[in-house]
Amino acid sequence: MIERLESRLKEIKEKGNYRQIRYIKPQSATRIIYESRQCLNLCSNSYLSLHTHPEIIEAAKEAIETYGVGTCSSRSVSGSIDLYRRLEEEAAAYKRYRRGLIFSNGYLANIGIISTLTERGDVIFSDELNHSSLIHSMRLTKAKKVIYRHRDINDLEDKIKKDKSKGKRFLVTETIFSMDGDIAPLKDIYELKKRYDLNVIIDDAHGTGVFGEKGTGIEEMFGLSGEMDVHMATFGKALGSYGAFALGSDTVIEYLINRARTFMYTTALPPATIASSMKALEIVKKDYSFKKLLWENIGYFRKGLTEAGFNLGDSEGPIIPIVVGEDKKTVKMQEMLLDMGIFLQAIRPPTVPEGTSRLRLTIVKGFTRDDMDYAISCLIKAGREIGLI
Ligand SMILES: Cc1ncc(COP(=O)(O)O)c(C=O)c1O
Numbered sequence: 001m002i003e004r005l006e007s008r009l010k011e012i013k014e015k016g017n018y019r020q021i022r023y024i025k026p027q028s029a030t031r032i033i034y035e036s037r038q039c040l041n042l043c044s045n046s047y048l049s050l051h052t053h054p055e056i057i058e059a060a061k062e063a064i065e066t067y068g069v070g071t072c073s074s075r076s077v078s079g080s081i082d083l084y085r086r087l088e089e090e091a092a093a094y095k096r097y098r099r100g101l102i103f104s105n106g107y108l109a110n111i112g113i114i115s116t117l118t119e120r121g122d123v124i125f126s127d128e129l130n131h132s133s134l135i136h137s138m139r140l141t142k143a144k145k146v147i148y149r150h151r152d153i154n155d156l157e158d159k160i161k162k163d164k165s166k167g168k169r170f171l172v173t174e175t176i177f178s179m180d181g182d183i184a185p186l187k188d189i190y191e192l193k194k195r196y197d198l199n200v201i202i203d204d205a206h207g208t209g210v211f212g213e214k215g216t217g218i219e220e221m222f223g224l225s226g227e228m229d230v231h232m233a234t235f236g237k238a239l240g241s242y243g244a245f246a247l248g249s250d251t252v253i254e255y256l257i258n259r260a261r262t263f264m265y266t267t268a269l270p271p272a273t274i275a276s277s278m279k280a281l282e283i284v285k286k287d288y289s290f291k292k293l294l295w296e297n298i299g300y301f302r303k304g305l306t307e308a309g310f311n312l313g314d315s316e317g318p319i320i321p322i323v324v325g326e327d328k329k330t331v332k333m334q335e336m337l338l339d340m341g342i343f344l345q346a347i348r349p350p351t352v353p354e355g356t357s358r359l360r361l362t363i364v365k366g367f368t369r370d371d372m373d374y375a376i377s378c379l380i381k382a383g384r385e386i387g388l389i
Helices: 002-014 054-067 084-094 104-117 131-137 152-160 186-196 250-259 271-286 289-307 327-339 371-387
Strands: 023-028 031-034 037-041 099-103 123-127 143-146 169-174 198-203 230-234 245-249 319-325 357-362
Touching: 002 023, 023 230, 037 371, 054 271, 084 245, 084 271, 099 152, 099 186, 104 123, 104 131, 104 169, 104 198, 104 230, 104 245, 104 250, 131 169, 143 152, 152 186, 152 271, 169 186, 186 198, 245 250, 271 289, 289 319, 319 327, 327 357, 327 371
Parallel strands: 123 143, 123 169, 169 198, 198 230
Antiparallel strands: 023 031, 031 037, 099 245, 230 245, 319 357
């Protein structure tokens, strides 16, 4: 085996696609130390900069003192402290669903939801750019998979019409795509749901806390809160904590509790994590100023990049893909930015399709105007150097 792995790793290196973990020391919500140097973090998913919020840190400390650091078993095996149920109720109310179930993270939630709710004879329609956890989930079900072109509602409808499966029909999509920052046509999907009796499963990992008047996510933005069959969202991005939840009807949640292996057979999240998520939810429910400041930054940063000639594709909101194309060129741009004190990652295949390697920038509430002016000037310098603008 080792020989084979070595030869595969060599191929990965030759393609400029080799990944190494870069060790950092967080300094603040927006600054990290990397290789003894302070950098501006341009790749955090903590969109509301909540992961360093003092009230959330305090809530986590209190939970540790009350409950200890770990649960050490699954909730079905050794009982569950009440915090979990309260957080599930809060999360369901926040997004206007009947019921919720906490999973250890979004990856496990997606696997649990899709592999449990779909069966042989069913069909799943899936956007071609869906997140790896959704793709992986579909490999664990006997249902048929039909991939439709990215956000292409006509292609989706054609494929629904042509499909002859006898079982239930499912549709799986991210609401805002994590690598492209563009938004699924949820209104049209909802129309198709009614027309073709689709069971819609959405992943709002990057929409939660950011989109909609109240910041509850992309459904709210479309006036569709609580309207899908299963809604998955995470605590680990804008809410600054960790973990995920599935939302749906009583029946869906009861079924997941009884059959989702990634819920049943894994240790429950530590109480401090649940308490952090509770506090983060409480904050974003009553204080919209975090979201307001984030959107001011989004407007400012996007304007600066657009005026400089960058193509931001169809992205909206805090995720900005700067598509470079070649892996090696993308890494070069990343390194040039690092030299200027900007920390971000080159995103390459298999995370994104071949030939679309990119820098994935994220905008957060904690940036100052000076931070953003500096970041934009560095991006312009590096972008010119590699001939992107
Ligand atoms: C769209 C999407 N879904 C699911 C996940 C997985 O969530 P988690 O990091 O909580 O496992 C992520 C990110 O990591 C994501 O971007």
